Amino acid sequence: MQKKIITISRQFACGGKEIGKLVAKKLNIDFYDKELLAIVAKKSGYAIEFLEETGEYVNASLLFNVATSAMVGHRQFVQNHEMPLSDKVYVAQHNIIKELAEKGPCVIIGRGADSILKDRDDVFNVFICADMDFRKERALKYHKMEEKNLEKEILKRDKKRAAHYNHYSDGTWGDARNYHLTLNSSVFGIEKCADIICNLIQDM
Amino acid sequence: MQKKIITISRQFACGGKEIGKLVAKKLNIDFYDKELLAIVAKKSGYAIEFLEETGEYVNASLLFNVATSAMVGHRQFVQNHEMPLSDKVYVAQHNIIKELAEKGPCVIIGRGADSILKDRDDVFNVFICADMDFRKERALKYHKMEEKNLEKEILKRDKKRAAHYNHYSDGTWGDARNYHLTLNSSVFGIEKCADIICNLIQDM
Numbered sequence: 001m002q003k004k005i006i007t008i009s010r011q012f013a014c015g016g017k018e019i020g021k022l023v024a025k026k027l028n029i030d031f032y033d034k035e036l037l038a039i040v041a042k043k044s045g046y047a048i049e050f051l052e053e054t055g056e057y058v059n060a061s062l063l064f065n066v067a068t069s070a071m072v073g074h075r076q077f078v079q080n081h082e083m084p085l086s087d088k089v090y091v092a093q094h095n096i097i098k099e100l101a102e103k104g105p106c107v108i109i110g111r112g113a114d115s116i117l118k119d120r121d122d123v124f125n126v127f128i129c130a131d132m133d134f135r136k137e138r139a140l141k142y143h144k145m146e147e148k149n150l151e152k153e154i155l156k157r158d159k160k161r162a163a164h165y166n167h168y169s170d171g172t173w174g175d176a177r178n179y180h181l182t183l184n185s186s187v188f189g190i191e192k193c194a195d196i197i198c199n200l201i202q203d204m
Numbered sequence: 205m206q207k208k209i210i211t212i213s214r215q216f217a218c219g220g221k222e223i224g225k226l227v228a229k230k231l232n233i234d235f236y237d238k239e240l241l242a243i244v245a246k247k248s249g250y251a252i253e254f255l256e257e258t259g260e261y262v263n264a265s266l267l268f269n270v271a272t273s274a275m276v277g278h279r280q281f282v283q284n285h286e287m288p289l290s291d292k293v294y295v296a297q298h299n300i301i302k303e304l305a306e307k308g309p310c311v312i313i314g315r316g317a318d319s320i321l322k323d324r325d326d327v328f329n330v331f332i333c334a335d336m337d338f339r340k341e342r343a344l345k346y347h348k349m350e351e352k353n354l355e356k357e358i359l360k361r362d363k364k365r366a367a368h369y370n371h372y373s374d375g376t377w378g379d380a381r382n383y384h385l386t387l388n389s390s391v392f393g394i395e396k397c398a399d400i401i402c403n404l405i406q407d408m
Contacts, residue, residue: 011381012206055289084284127380127386129381131379174379174380174381175378175379175380176331176333176378176379176383176386177333178214178337179380179386179388180378180387180388180391180392181385181386181387181388182331182385182386183384184383184384184385184387187408188384188404192407196400196404200392200400203396204391
């Protein structure tokens with residue numbers, strides 16, 4: 001197995017986390033989703049709930065940062081102000097992701113890990129997407145979201161993930177060119193997606 | 205085999221056509237790349253060389269169309285002017301692609317076939333991308349391009365394909381969400397990509 005770190009980026013509510021969990025189980029390697037947040041929380045002192053939002057979704061702090069940087073120029077902004085909270089969280093998360101990759105084979109869910117680990121040649125980057133009906137069903141069942149404005153809320157989560165990724169990485173979230181493999185989980189199903197990833201990684 | 209039409213979109217010089225040809229051979233189904241252009245040429249009277257460029261790459265005619273539509277509003281433009289040449293080619297190609305899909309199982313390379321056939325539920329959409337070094341090698345070997353400005357020329361072809369796709373379809377060229385599967389051919393290799401597609405399609 002030449003590629004030993006698997007990063008899984010995903011649209012909201014398409015089963016990416018479940019696929020990653022199955023892959024880690026089948027390959028008997030470590031799995032980092034909330035587990036990653038727990039480590040960042042322990043090292044940085046931030047609450048897990050706070051990291052869950054700030055580490056992957058664009059928020060008011062990041063928007064303020066982007067807007068102010070654009071207005072006054074990034075260098076000037078950095079000179080005149082303390083590092084914004086969203087950047088601090090990003091740096092903490094970035095360092096932990098690099099450390100975990102160093103530790104050994106694993107699956108890392110989201111958080112721009114594909115971009116953070118782009119200088120390594122043992123990383124396999126996957127993106128999972130799915131049709132809206134499939135995602136709606138999962139959002140109701142697993143994310144306990146309400147039926148009212150469901151599609152709008154799902155798309156809002158995607159948009160915030162995309163904005164976070166596009167701000168901190170060189171690529172565009174969801175662009176096939178960032179990933180080695182992308183799969184539509186509503187076409188293949190969760191189990192089959194995990195099997196496809198495992199078979200490909202074991203063949204490499 | 206529930207999915208019987210395979211569309212393969214691809215970056216320039218990443219081996220997408222070769223992968224499609226292998227898939228068609230392995231599955232013993234029809235293959236349309238230049239074969240499609242020959243049919244469009246026969247029905248429309250346009251030269252194949254002209255269709256090769258106009259049917260997939262943004263060109264002066266399409267740029268004029270886009271710019272003029274933006275200036276005067278699309279409806280007014282359509283009322284006052286004859287349909288632009290790029291639109292005529294698109295319509296001819298669009299109709300042939302729909303007819304071919306109706307005829308039976310096949311592989312169709314490029315030309316926005318994924319978007320043209322989006323209302324069918326028996327279509328499997330694939331996008332192939334690859335790292336730049338791999339594409340450079342193929343561009344020199346198979347497309348007989350010159351070493352000078354090679355990367356720039358490759359990216360120019362991508363950009364023109366993207367602009368054509370983005371103008372005529374609802375999606376964004378290369379965005380994983382348009383496709384059921386995307387593969388990086390420089391990671392897997394041409395033969396393996398064809399095998400992956402065949403195995404997946406036969407399992408569905």
